[in-house]
Amino acid sequence: INDVQDNCILQGGIPAAHKIYRGANTISVTNYALLTGLKRVLSPNHPDAPTVFEEGLLEVIRGQDVDIYWRDNYICPSVEEHKETVNRSKDRVRVICRI
Known part of the structure; x- marks a missing residue:
């Protein structure tokens, strides 16, 4: 998305x-x-999976929202801010691996 x-x-x-x-x-x-x-x-075989899925998905959405905010408001983030946002985007892969 x-x-x-x-x-x-x-x-x-x-x-x-x-x-x-x-x-x-x-x-x-x-x-x-x-x-x-x-x-x-949500299968009962993996009791921690819903929490991992939820946390990971929320983190991905937060990262994308920040990126959209910067773009739409013509804000150039610092290198550190950009790295943090990129790491959030990579979280979707981490979520899949953890599940």
Whole structure:
């Protein structure tokens, strides 16, 4: 979803999904994937997974919100602020690994 919000053209050197499949489809598929993941997380076999999922997802959203705020308000963050935001974006990978 963050590529749609940022109107990113490339992701990892290839066209971003929303540039191929359009924004609405990309958001719909992303929401489906998140809910499918949540369903798995809520299985009784992994009692800590819901907390890990929630904390990680909230951190990703916070990082994206800060990035959007900077962009929309023409704010150039410090190197440290930028590094912190990039680390938040990487949290989605950490969440998947922890689950």
